[in-house]
Amino acid sequence: MIFNSYVFSFAFLPVVIAGFYGLGRYSHHLATLWLAAASLFFYGWWDARFVGLLLGSIVFNYGAGYLIGHSQASAQRRVKLLLIASIIANLSLLGYFKYANFFVDNLHFLAENFLTGSAISMAKVFLPLGISFFTFTQLAFLVDTYQGKVKEYNFVHYTLFVTYFPHLIAGPVLHHKEMMPQFAKHDTCRVNWDNIAIGLTIFILGLGKKVLLADSLGEYATPIFEAVKAGGHPMLFESWFGALSYSLQLYFDFSAYSDMAIGLSLLFNVRLPINFNSPYKSLSIIEFWRCWHMTLSRFLRDYLYIPLGGSHDGKIKRYVNLMITMLLGGLWHGAGWTFVIWGGLHGVYLVINHAWRGLKQRMGWQDGGSLARFGAGLLTFLVVVVGWVFFRADNFSVATEMLSGMVGLNGCSFG
Helix, strand or coil: CCCCCHHHHHHHHHHHHHHHHHHHCCCHHHHHHHHHHHHHHHHHHHCHHHHHHHHHHHHHHHHHHHHHHCCCHHHHHHHHHHHHHHHHHHHHHHHHHHHHHHHHHHHHHHHHHCCCCCCCCCCCCCCCCCHHHHHHHHHHHHHHHHCCCCCCCCHHHHHHHHHCHHHHCCCCCCCHHHHHHHHHCHHHHCCCHHHHHHHHHHHHHHHHHHHHHHHHHHHHHHHHHHHHHCCCCCCHHHHHHHHHHHHHHHHHHHHHHHHHHHHHHHCCCCCCCCCCCCHHHCCCHHHHHHHCCHHHHHHHHHHHHCCCCCCCCCHHHHHHHHHHHHHHHHHHHCCCHHHHHHHHHHHHHHHHHHHHHHHHHHHCCCCCCHHHHHHHHHHHHHHHHHHHHHHHCCCHHHHHHHHHHHCCCCCCCCC
């Protein structure tokens, strides 16, 4: 079930809203339970086989978080070991479902081409929808619990926090401390017509962005990338048309989903964090990552970059930490070398950007005028588009062929 489907808009959503506010007149607990059950149904509509996996993950992480949060101060070593074991368990689950095929395919390639020549095979592992998001959400919960930031351990609220259908499939990535207080408020299950009006407006705008813009742009980008995959050699304008169309398609598609999620959530008096803030207007890559998929950027900063040491151990270590963070961030987006390259590119971009800022500060250079800002914005956008080519391409060959066309190596035609 997707947000822009008829069954969602005209069947699922009206029933869930009616049940939530109907039960909310009598019991806040029943209304919350209804919304959690509806979220599980929403997930199960895609494939009911994986509802058990999702519930198992919820029970495991809730139990681990409860033990961590209620342990005595004298048992810190045991608590830390429990946290580490829980993180490993979550990452192992994610790694198996998301990266097993990638790992086996690479082993097969190495064995066939460089080792024995024999093939390595394994049954394909089917990827559960949204596993990256509900895994990251719960990892944040475990770390926050260890740091003493979690104050509530209501299992129904926790289940709703993880499964909450507006964000379950594609984010935003939520913090426990952002959501639990909202679920606990009794006013949450009381009709607020202002929130309903605003929520419907945001949802409809997001729906329009998805259907009218993102899907339309996809009709231009997809044939070009598919033609290159089939062995085509795109020329200059064709390459740029495909790359720019996909860059806009991806932004409108992803930001539309976030808009629809924010609007849907307001229908239940729950506010989700903003996830996009005009990223293509950014004047630097640093600014771009503060405006693109903001909740994921926040997660990578708080739970990966800073624990690695952040910028506290000198410039070299800072740059290494940036590269590790972005490489893992790229791999998180998809199990393929093109995603790793995309993440590595953005790591290099960030290193250059930070180094340039440091040089400007040491030399006492001031920011330029409007022409310099225009140039900075154009350069930022162009390097982002280059990154998106790898993000979209099915393999490295397709990406390099597209980039060859973009620099004119495949010729130029006006016809």
